[in-house]
Amino acid sequence: MDSRKCIAVLTEKPSLDYQSGILKGIYRSAFSHGLNVAVMCVTNTRSDEIYQRSEMEIFSLLGDYSKFAGVLYLPDTIDYKSRDEILTSSLQKISRELRLPVVSIDKSTADFPCYISDDTDAVRFLVDHMADVHGCCDIAFVTGTKGHAHAEHRLEKFRQAMADKGLKIHRNRLFYGDFWRSCGEDIVKSLISGKNGLPQALICANSYMVDGIYEALYSRGIRVPRDIKLACYGERTETSEYISATIRSTENVGFAACEGLFTLMKGGTIPHISYIKTEFSERPALTCGCMHPDEYNLLDFRAKDPNELSDFFTEYNTMSEGLIRCPNLRETMWTAIWYTHLFGDFTRFSICMCDDVIKPDSSLDENNIRKTFTDELLLALDRKRLPDGSYDDFVGTDRKFRREEVYPPLFEPADKPAAFVFRQLHFIDRCYGFTVLSYGSDIVTPAANYNFWVNVVANAIESQRRLAIMTYLYKKVNHAAVTDSMTGLLNRNGFNTMLPQLTEEALTDGKRFLLIMADLNGLKYVNDNFGHHEGDQFIITAGNVISQTHVAGSVCERDFRIGGDEFVKAVYGDITPEALESFRQEISRKTSEINRNSHKPYPLYISLGMCLQQPGAIPDGDKMLSIADERMYADKLRLKKETGFDPKRK
Structure with a gap:
């Protein structure tokens, strides 16, 4: 049986709705062509630049990309410009030098063909709904950051939908936001102080901005939907259940992009830019007046935002204590295996570690932190589901592989293609290795708890490293106390x-x-x-x-x-x-x-x-x-x- 070809996907936060939908579409396409998928992802968007740089090390596993048949890049998911610049530069290089096919999703560039979501119908539905169902003719629109491709596209489609409806866009009715709740206060202040006052309805280009606007309205005694109706274009789990919305699915975009990549891999050609109609579901709810009276504080109806809350935290506290109390790294790994049940029905999970993680003498100097993967890596933990549904578990240090192999199972012969999600394992800028989670050929992406899970394990490894250093120094001090420094004999x-x-x-x-x-x-x-x-x-x-x-x-x-x-x-x-x-x-x-x-x-x-x-x-x-x-x-x-x-x- 020959080893399978593999494509790489570069993204951030694969558990969020947008990325998850794209990945599921990619999986469907890749699996139909017998391709494995390696998803290399960063997950943390904190503003700590040191942390950001450290997370980028996961992409170094790709090496010169020569082991991969093609690359799909999701630049719009990469929150920080420096990250995007580094990845784009490396992809430009391998595209030129290796002639490796690269396809971008939802952000066009001169260097690669791109597949872009077309949100025309989703935005049009919101305008039609407010006008036809609720009789609104004065409608405001809040889009994202000025200059952002999605923000400009959705603003353009709003203007077009209003024009097609024969509705005028009044003064002080178009706003640039920031795709986050923080813009709500300024927008509401502007609406209230403006000559035209509040519009009859307001539509936002994503769910977080409408959340922030609702809070700003409520704090001023303005009731939704009695005084103003709200709606948004959003994602399934990120859009609070009380908000009227069009809920998009991005699977078809991911599928189309992967099909385009496969065409390039076969020597064919594709358009430089391809627009893919967004698939969406209609969800009228509380904020437009289709459901429930407006006498309630609708903030009480907020859904659990996966960026804020997760059922995992109940297990997380126990897991953290369980791992940190382990006497050594081996016991930490065996304990971690038990907590893999939080991933659901996966087929394989591995922790690959640098070969010097718990070597006290090599990590005493806090000013000389190793920030990269070692040339030789250890398959320190491996849990693999067997055909009968049971699991084969391994913890140890005798399974080793070279860094340039990336992750051996990725290229091993197998009956079916599979997807593997790679996540950096590190503490601030100290690199420990990486984790790999696979659901085999099932169209499943990791839940948000996977990110927390990996962070807990990284913290536990850091705890073990510090414990090893303290033990080493304690023994060294004790040894010095009873040892003659000149001869090395006992004193x-x-x-x-x-x-x-x-x-x-x-x-x-x-x-x-x-x-x-x-x-x-x-x-x-x-x-x-x-x-x-x-x-x-x-x-x-x-x-x-x-x-x-x-x-x-x-x-x-x-x-x-x-x-x-x-x-x-x-x-x-x-x-x-x-x-x-x-x-x-x-x-x-x-x-x-x-x-x-x-x-x-x-x-x-x-x-x-x-x-x-x-x-x-x-x-x-x-x-x-x-x-x-x-x-x-x-x-x-x-x-x-x-x-x-x-x-x-x-």
Whole structure:
């Protein structure tokens, strides 16, 4: 079975009605041609520029676009100009250099063919309804931002509908808004203060502006629809249920655009601009007077705006706590799997992570944040629906792929085509990876809760990263507290802390316990005559000899530097007196070899004192140390006599 060709779709907030409709139309077309669809999306429109830039990293997965058969771009959904400029520039480049087909939707450009919604009939219906059903002849219109393609198009269609109806547009009846509620106050002020006063009806180019206008009217005691009738052109879930509206569907636009892209992929040609009639449903409601009397505050009837409210928040609180309380990243991923039920009946969900997310030593410097994907990525979580309806779940770090592969399942052979929605996984500008959600070949797009879900997981990963750093630093501080910085051996504090633990383990296991006291002969002589740097190397060499020489039969050994030239080796196991002599001989052999080869003007000699205790008869540490120290002193005298080296006489 051959791998499927895949097209890329670039958009923002795929859960909103407009984008969701476009995507469903694209899916229907793409699936009919056996194409997979990769939806690369940003979701957050907050004004934080750092956050905006970070979300754009998801588009870098496309690389040079060479793995894709074509691109559909929805520039009108990209809220910030800088984002649009970056994407348009990259698409212009690949269109020229790779000859890759690119089609734009609802925003024309000189570089790509474009499919544009034609809202003529939807706007005309609103004018006809106000005039024919409610007898209004003085009608105002609020469109979107001046210069915006949709705003200018809908304003033009309003003028045309009024002219065709034989209705005059009076002074102070046409307004540019901002596609948001905030413009309501200024428009209402202008209407009230104007010479012609309030119109009989007002139509808005989207639902948010009519919401803002209604609130401004109500706060002034002006009642809808008694004093003025309102209506809008809007989306299904974004238009409050009390507002009279034409509810558009954008599936046919998405379908037509994808069909055009497929034509280009096959080597055909399409018009540079194609207008697609908007499909819509008529929904007269409260604000035009078709339903309910006007005695109520209609704000009480507002629908749940998916930008403001979601049933997900009930689960969201529990999910956030459930993830943050996990002891490690692995448990976080397993817990996240349980919460995937919030996505509905999906076929596959994956979390792909950068391979250094939880590496404390690589993320200590907060001024050096990695903002891009790593060259190698981990399929850290993968939940796949099986033919019997059950799920195959995986959490781990052993499934890896190269960044240029994008996401391996996207190009794997499969019985049916599928759509995959990609979402950036990050905390502010720190990049963790990305998520992928697929409903297979079903014509389904993610709900708004998907965006919140991913944000919660990103916050939990950030929590795990900080926990890992704190644990790492805690261990590092503890290690430093019991470690001699010069030799890397445990220090006196480590000896005092660990000796009781070691003797207790020896007693419990019924093992012999051995304490070896070692002294470096001539350290003061070396420091005084050759400098402290040379003395430090002298100490390090001695520490290496002692720690790298082991006692036969030992089960556990720990090495300590407890003073300037004093070392201790604590050992327990099945140790014989012969093992002690072998240890002494091995130390002597190693120091002799060092003295032959080092060409130093001074020799290395290590005096040893040993205290071996039987199982069950281990005295306290001070007593063993005293015995070993006494024997070590005797060994020092022996070495002076045998070698003739006495630093005090030099």
